[in-house]
Amino acid sequence: MDIILVPGFWLDASSWEEVTPALVAAGHTVHPLTLPGLESRETSRTGIGLRTHIDAVIEKVDSLEGKVFLVGHSGGGAIIHGVVDSRPDRVARAIYVDSGPLGEGGVINDELPDDGDDIPLPPWEGFEDADLVDLTDELREKFRARAIPEPRGVAYDQQHLHDVRRYDIPATVIACEFPSSMLNQMMDAGHPFTEELARIRDVELVDLPTGHWPQFTKPAELSAAILKAVERTDQGRPA
Template sequence: MQIVMIPGFWLDGDSWREVAYPLRAAGHTVHTVTLPGLESVDADRSDITLADHVAAVVALLDELPAEPVLLVGHSGGAAVAYAALDARPDRVAEVVYVDAGPLGDGQSVNTELPVVDGEIPLPDWSVFETDDLVDLDDELREAFRARAIPQPARVASDPQRLHNEDRRRVPATIVCCEFPSAMLQHWVAAGEPMVAEVATIDTVRYVDLPTGHWPQFTKPAELAAVIAEAAARHR
C-alpha cells in the first residue's frame, strides 16, 4: 500500500526512518514527507504557512498512483494530514493520527510555543509536560535535538481551513500515547472542545501505545505494527 507519513514539529521526513523500515520490508511503498521550511536549519521558512504544508502533501497525493493511500500524521503533522484529507477525501483510505487528532476548522495547532525571530526552535525540555518525555532517554533527547529544525511559526498559529464534509466519512485511527484511549474517548463523549472534531468522524479506532509524545523514536517497531494493521484493512 502507498503510505504517506507526515512528521510533527521540528522534524523532517527522515525522522520516520525506524518506523518506515519494517513497513517497507513488508512490501508497502512509504513516502516520508519533508515539509516546506524543514529541509535544513538553513532553509528559508520566514513566509511558510500551514496552507503551504497542506499544499505539499496534496501535491504528493496527486502524484501517486490512483489507489487510495494511508495517511499518517504525528503531532502537528496530524493537522496537515486532516487538511490534506479534506482536499482529497477520495484519495485517502484512512488516516492514522499519532499522539494527535484531527484539527477542526478555525483551530490552530499551538499558539503557545515560543517564537524566536519568526520561527520556533525546539524548546528546552523543561517546556514539555512530563508525559511528553516518557521513554525519551538522554540519548534519544540528544539525537532529537541534533536533528531538530526550527518550525515555521505560522504553521503553529495559522487557523485550519476545512471545506469538504466528505472528510468525515474516511476512517481514522488514533494512536494514544500520552493519554490512554479510555480517557480520550471520555473527553470526546463529554464534548471537550479540543477533541470536538473527533466526534464528527464516522469511524474512529483507538489504539493504546503507552509512551511519550515521540513514539517514532521511543517505540518505532510498535508504531510500525499499528500502521501496518491499518494498512492491512485496505490492501
C-alpha cells in the first residue's frame, strides 16, 4: 500500500526518517512529503496557505494508483483532512498523529507568533510541558537545527470543506500528549476541538504516551501504531 506521510509545522520529509524503515520493511511504499515553503530556510513563503499544502498532498494522491493511507502529524492532521474531503474515494484511512481533523472554518493555530510570512519555531518555553515529554536536550537541539519557518498562511487560514463523504473514511488517532480517554470524554461532551472527529463514523483511538513529536521520541512505537492501523483497514476489506 501507498502511505503518504505529512509532517507537522517546521518539519520536512526527513522528519519521518526513523519511522519509514519499518513501514518499508512491512512491504509498503512510503511517501514522506516536504510541503511548499518548507524546502529550506531561504525559501519564500509568500502566498503559501493551508490550501496550498492540501493541494500539494492531493497532487501526490493523484499521481498514485488505487487507495492510499494518509498520515498527518500535528498541523498535518488538518491538511490530510482537507485531502480526505477532496478525494474521499481515494483514501483508505486517515491516521492522525497527535492531531485530528479540522472542521469547517477552523484554523490550525492563529496564535503562533509570526515574522511576516514566516512562523519560526518558538522557544521551548513557549510550549506546554506535555508537548515536550521525552524530548531530551539532544533531541531539542537536533529539532531546532532542522526546523524551517512555517508559512504563516498555513497556520492562520480557515479550513473549507465541501464533501460529507469525508465522514465515511475510517480514521485512527494516535494520542500522545493526551490519553484517548480524554478524547472520548471531549467527544461525548461535544467539545469544539473534537466536533469534526465525532462525526466520523469509524474512529479508532490508540494511545502512544509521549510528547508532541513521537517521530523523534518514540519512532519505533509510532511505526508500529501506523502499521496496525493499516493492517486493521486491510483486514476489514472484503476478499
